[in-house]
Amino acid sequence: MYVLVTGGCGFIGSNFIRFLLERKRKTKVINVDKLTYAGNPANLEDVEKNHPDRYYFIKADISDKKAIRNIFDRHEIDWVINFAAESHVDRSILGPEIFIQVNIFGTFNLLENSRRAWQPENGKESRGKLFLQISTDEVYGTLGESGLFTERSPYDPSSPYSASKAASDHLVNAYFRTYGLPAIITNCSNNYGPYQFPEKLIPLMINNALKGDDLPIYGDGENVRDWIYVEDHCEALLKVLEMGVPGDKYNIGGSCEKKNREVVEVICDQLDRKLGPVGGRPRRSLMKYVADRPGHDRRYAVDSSKIMTELDWSPKVSFDEGIAMTIEWYIDNTEWTESILDGSYMEYYRTQYGERLDGKG
Ligand code: NAD
Ligand code: TDX
Numbered sequence: 588m589y590v591l592v593t594g595g596c597g598f599i600g601s602n603f604i605r606f607l608l609e610r611k612r613k614t615k616v617i618n619v620d621k622l623t624y625a626g627n628p629a630n631l632e633d634v635e636k637n638h639p640d641r642y643y644f645i646k647a648d649i650s651d652k653k654a655i656r657n658i659f660d661r662h663e664i665d666w667v668i669n670f671a672a673e674s675h676v677d678r679s680i681l682g683p684e685i686f687i688q689v690n691i692f693g694t695f696n697l698l699e700n701s702r703r704a705w706q707p708e709n710g711k712e713s714r715g716k717l718f719l720q721i722s723t724d725e726v727y728g729t730l731g732e733s734g735l736f737t738e739r740s741p742y743d744p745s746s747p748y749s750a751s752k753a754a755s756d757h758l759v760n761a762y763f764r765t766y767g768l769p770a771i772i773t774n775c776s777n778n779y780g781p782y783q784f785p786e787k788l789i790p791l792m793i794n795n796a797l798k799g800d801d802l803p804i805y806g807d808g809e810n811v812r813d814w815i816y817v818e819d820h821c822e823a824l825l826k827v828l829e830m831g832v833p834g835d836k837y838n839i840g841g842s843c844e845k846k847n848r849e850v851v852e853v854i855c856d857q858l859d860r861k862l863g864p865v866g867g868r869p870r871r872s873l874m875k876y877v878a879d880r881p882g883h884d885r886r887y888a889v890d891s892s893k894i895m896t897e898l899d900w901s902p903k904v905s906f907d908e909g910i911a912m913t914i915e916w917y918i919d920n921t922e923w924t925e926s927i928l929d930g931s932y933m934e935y936y937r938t939q940y941g942e943r944l945d946g947k948g
Contacts, residue, residue: 591664593619593649593697594671596626598783599721599817603670604631606821608638615641617662619655621648625674627932629923630782649693659704666828667701668719669694675786676725676748680881683747690751691758694720698762698770705768718770719828720759724813724840725749726774729884736774737890738836745882756836769833773824776840776889779909780817781916785924788812788847789910792854793917794924796873799865802855806879808848811886815841816909819902826898837898840889843906848874853906857914 590607594600595618604616616638620626628635634642647654649671658664671693673679673686698718705713727736728743742757744750762768779789792802823839831837855870864870894900904912917924926932 588665590666596620600670601630602817659700679748686751691754694755720772722774724776726753730886735890763834771831772836776813778817796870801875802873803877813840813888814843816904826900837894840891
C-alpha cells in the first residue's frame, strides 16, 4: 500500500516515517515536503539508505494544486497522513500569513485531491482509504488550574497557529460530513524527542544549556504543558490508522503535566550531573525570565481515555526516561544542531539532493 506522508522531513513526520517502515513491512511511503526552514532531509538519511524501494521523496508544497494532483494521478494512495504545517507559535505571532496559507489552504488542497481520487459517487473505491489530520491540543485553547481537554471540548484557539490548525480540523470534519471522505483527526499534546527543531522549548534549552547560553523562560515559567515522547505519539497514530473510526477524533496526551520552569530545571540538573557545571556554575543560573508570549495559554492537559480504551494505546515512555534519551541524542548529534544553527543544513540539501530540489521530485 502507498502512504502519502506530508511534512515528513520535520520532527514528528521523520520519526513517524522511520517507525512506520519498520512496523509495516508492506507499506511504501511517499514523503511530500516543501523543505521549509523546518524540513531537513538529513532527518531521514538512514531511511533513504535502508529502504530505497519503499521510501520516495518529492519536494512539493501541499498548497500546490498541480503538484498534489500529479501525485494522486500517478499513484494509488491508500492513506494520507498530513503532518505538513507551519508549527511554531512564536513565528505565527510574528508572521501569521504563511500559517493561513499552509495550514488551511494546504490542508484543503489535500482534502480536495483525496476526495477526487477516492470519490465513491464515481464508482471509485474508498474502502481502506483514510485521511489522517495531525492536529494539536492547542485548538482547545487554555485550561485553568483543573480539568482536561476531551474530544468534546469546544475549540477556542488563542494563537494564529492554533487558529489555523482549528480551521483545518473543521475542514476535515466538513469533508467527512459532506462528502463522506474517510477522515480522522488526532489532537496531540507537546511532543519531544530526537530531530526536534531547536526553536522549540526542550531542544532550545538543551542546546543553550550545553553551550552555557541563557535559558529564556517566558513570563513566570508556571505555564503547564502535557509532554509526550514522540515515539509514543507515533505508536498512537498507527493504532488510529489501523483501528480508528472514520469521522471520529482522538486526543493523544502523555499524561505528563509539567511547568515550563520544571522542564528547564530537569534539563539543567541532568546536564550538570552528566557533564559537570558550565563555566564553573550550575546551569540553573542560566535561567532568565523574559517577556511573556502574547496570548500565552496557561495550561494544556489531555484526557486520552478514548484512545486508551477504544484502541488499547497508552504512553510507554516516562518523562524521566524520555528526557534522558532526548538529552543523550542532542549530545551525540551536536553536528545536526550546529548545521541548523549555522544554516549549512540548507546547503546540505543542495549537495545531497541536487536536481530534486527543483520541484521535480
Ligand atoms: P515541524 O515544523 O518540525 O515540521 C513541519 C514539516 O512540514 C517540515 O518538514 C516542513 O518543511 C514541512 N512543510 C511546511 N510547510 C509545508 C508545505 N507548504 N508543503 C509541504 N511541506 C511543508 O513540525 P512538527 O513539530 O513535526 O509537527 C508536525 C505536525 O504535528 C504539525 O501539523 C503540527 O501542527 C502537529 N503537532 C505538533 C506537535 C508538537 O509538539 N510538535 C504537537 C501536536 C501536533
Ligand atoms: O524560549 C522559550 N521559552 C519558553 O518559556 C520557548 C521556545 C518556549 N517557552 C514556553 C512556551 C510554552 O509555554 O515553553 C512552552 C512550550 O513552547 P513551544 O516549544 O514553543 O511549544 P508550544 O507553544 O506549546 O507548541 C508546541 O506544542 C503543540 C508545538 O510547537 C506545536 O506545534 C504543537 O501544536
